[in-house]
Amino acid sequence: MPARRPSRPTLDASRIVPRLEATSYAELLDELGEFAAAQPNVVDRERLLKEISGLGGDDTLALGGGAFLPHLRSEAVDGTLVVLGVTEKPLRVPTEGEETRGRVFALVAASKGAGSGYLEEVATTAHMLRTEGVIEAIEAARTAEEIADLEAIAGAQRIQKLSVVDVMDPASARVYPDMDLRDAARIMARGRHSGLPVVNKRDEILGMISEKDLIRSFLPGYLRAFEGDGDIDQPGEGKSVKDVMSKAVMCLPTDASISEAASIIVNKNVDPLPLTKDGRWVGLISRRSLIRKLLQF
Numbered sequence: 001m002p003a004r005r006p007s008r009p010t011l012d013a014s015r016i017v018p019r020l021e022a023t024s025y026a027e028l029l030d031e032l033g034e035f036a037a038a039q040p041n042v043v044d045r046e047r048l049l050k051e052i053s054g055l056g057g058d059d060t061l062a063l064g065g066g067a068f069l070p071h072l073r074s075e076a077v078d079g080t081l082v083v084l085g086v087t088e089k090p091l092r093v094p095t096e097g098e099e100t101r102g103r104v105f106a107l108v109a110a111s112k113g114a115g116s117g118y119l120e121e122v123a124t125t126a127h128m129l130r131t132e133g134v135i136e137a138i139e140a141a142r143t144a145e146e147i148a149d150l151e152a153i154a155g156a157q158r159i160q161k162l163s164v165v166d167v168m169d170p171a172s173a174r175v176y177p178d179m180d181l182r183d184a185a186r187i188m189a190r191g192r193h194s195g196l197p198v199v200n201k202r203d204e205i206l207g208m209i210s211e212k213d214l215i216r217s218f219l220p221g222y223l224r225a226f227e228g229d230g231d232i233d234q235p236g237e238g239k240s241v242k243d244v245m246s247k248a249v250m251c252l253p254t255d256a257s258i259s260e261a262a263s264i265i266v267n268k269n270v271d272p273l274p275l276t277k278d279g280r281w282v283g284l285i286s287r288r289s290l291i292r293k294l295l296q297f
Contacts (some may be wrong), residue, residue, distance in 0.1 A: 063130055080109070176200070181239040205249055252264065
């Protein structure tokens, strides 16, 4: 379980707007964005407004109970920023894989230098809003002060430390170097990661295969087929995983910290990041799965 520590409130009255007039999600982002841009740790107002207005379903987490969490990394913010808004009527919200309705919206923004603090802020805010009865209490409140004084908000404890094992997606389907490339593509299409380690029978990592590798391999054949110069069944035929995989792979051991994993994912653009124990592949962490897992705590 994650360690928690008492800290400053994630939300005080100055960062809560109890009544928003927005009638669509796009209007909500504009209105809540204006409120967020007025906060003291915003260093580039216009840039932040533009970035918030561009958020979509992939950047919005549905927390259940009519609460949503749009989130972003932005150099327009110094450190981390959380603001909360409540609309008069439920809005239809596009989230990953579904559309739902709700009235409570918490926006989390953080600079790239915030590291794992960004993910911890997302997790802390989400845990707070998923406390039983808190959404109903927020919707019933008339003022920002009433919302800030709710026990779940005023007494929220910041998540301090998680193990990478707590937040990883365990290793499941395997991709082997001699596997037909089309079979590997089917495995990846059924999963939710943009890449998978290539392992031997002992689960030792030999390489990495990504969606980009598959596109590079399949696209020329499909183009020839559609232009009448080839058979539609030819793309990828006769190729194995070892023919296209990358052999340089960055991994982390399972005793590494969340901060180390977050730093590699964000700063070195390694996504997903394989995790190993005793030299064997045991799991993956990606930016999206890391946020998903943090929401469970």
